[in-house]
Amino acid sequence: MKNFESLFAAYLIVWAIFFVYQLSLGQRLGRLKQEIERLKRLLERK
Amino acid sequence: MTTGGKGNWAATLAVALLICLAGYAALFIAPEERTMRAIQRIFYFHVPSAWTAFLAFFIVFIANIGYLATRKPKWDWLGVSAAEVGLAFCTAVLVTGPIWAKPVWGIWWTWDARLTSTFVLWLMYVSYLLLRTLLADAERRARICAVFGIFCFLDVPLVYFSIRLWRTQHPQPVIAGGEGSGLDPTMRAVLFLCWAALLGVMVILLRQRYQLEQLRHDAEELALAVDTAAPELHSIQR
Numbered sequence: 005m006k007n008f009e010s011l012f013a014a015y016l017i018v019w020a021i022f023f024v025y026q027l028s029l030g031q032r033l034g035r036l037k038q039e040i041e042r043l044k045r046l047l048e049r050k
Numbered sequence: 051m052t053t054g055g056k057g058n059w060a061a062t063l064a065v066a067l068l069i070c071l072a073g074y075a076a077l078f079i080a081p082e083e084r085t086m087r088a089i090q091r092i093f094y095f096h097v098p099s100a101w102t103a104f105l106a107f108f109i110v111f112i113a114n115i116g117y118l119a120t121r122k123p124k125w126d127w128l129g130v131s132a133a134e135v136g137l138a139f140c141t142a143v144l145v146t147g148p149i150w151a152k153p154v155w156g157i158w159w160t161w162d163a164r165l166t167s168t169f170v171l172w173l174m175y176v177s178y179l180l181l182r183t184l185l186a187d188a189e190r191r192a193r194i195c196a197v198f199g200i201f202c203f204l205d206v207p208l209v210y211f212s213i214r215l216w217r218t219q220h221p222q223p224v225i226a227g228g229e230g231s232g233l234d235p236t237m238r239a240v241l242f243l244c245w246a247a248l249l250g251v252m253v254i255l256l257r258q259r260y261q262l263e264q265l266r267h268d269a270e271e272l273a274l275a276v277d278t279a280a281p282e283l284h285s286i287q288r
Binding site for chain 2: 007008010011013014015017018021022025026029030032033036037039040043044046047049
């Protein structure tokens with residue numbers, strides 16, 4: 005039974021690593037896109 | 051610059067389906083290994099994670115050479131993107147390995163050649179990413195990190211051949227190993243299916259990470275344009 009718990013933990017952790025990394029990428033992309041929009045608006049004001 | 055689209059969604063869906071299929075195959079189709087039994091099924095993500103990490107680090111190596119040869123920023127963007135993605139896969143290897151090791155070896159970790167060289171590999175690419183944060187000038191950062199990135203890749207063949215060159219706690223290779231090595235055909239098929247799934251994940255993550263570098267470059271150019279046009283306006287803080 006303990007081996008099944010370890011197996012489950014390993015699979016969960018592997019996919020959690022990729023999921024968390026994907027989330028981090030998504031957040032960074034979102035922040036950059038917002039910053040680019042802000043800079044474009046600043047430039048348009050000149 | 052495209053930020054999404056039907057093509058991307060279709061590719062993501064295809065990879066998601068492949069992941070589900072690979073997971074099902076690893077848990078229910080692959081035969082149970084005689085001695086290690088259920089825990090051995092970690093193999094189907096542990097080994098492909100390592101192979102994918104090696105491939106990502108090879109991309110870093112090629113990108114770094116490409117940058118030094120051409121000085122084009124896109125090679126630097128590819129290098130840092132592949133390094134970060136490769137590090138995610140290397141982390142997966144270093145996490146799944148001990149989880150597998152504990153019930154089989156009775157220990158979480160040992161400083162044998164394979165485990166140590168893999169940990170060193172992880173540290174080297176962490177250092178690569180840290181180095182990038184310390185260098186403000188884009189051209190200088192790209193040049194220095196390209197040289198360091200080429201050096202980091204030297205550990206990859208060392209990791210791969212470590213179990214052939216030295217006596218290690220880590221098992222001997224089952225793919226392209228010597229006499230007496232080998233894998234059940236169904237196990238081999240499931241292994242390569244799982245690798246295909248992880249390669250799909252790598253491609254998706256790499257594409258997004260590269261896009262992040264492109265956008266960062268665009269933002270820096272816009273910030274420069276804002277500073278030039280109207281210095282009193284706020285610009286991006288790095």
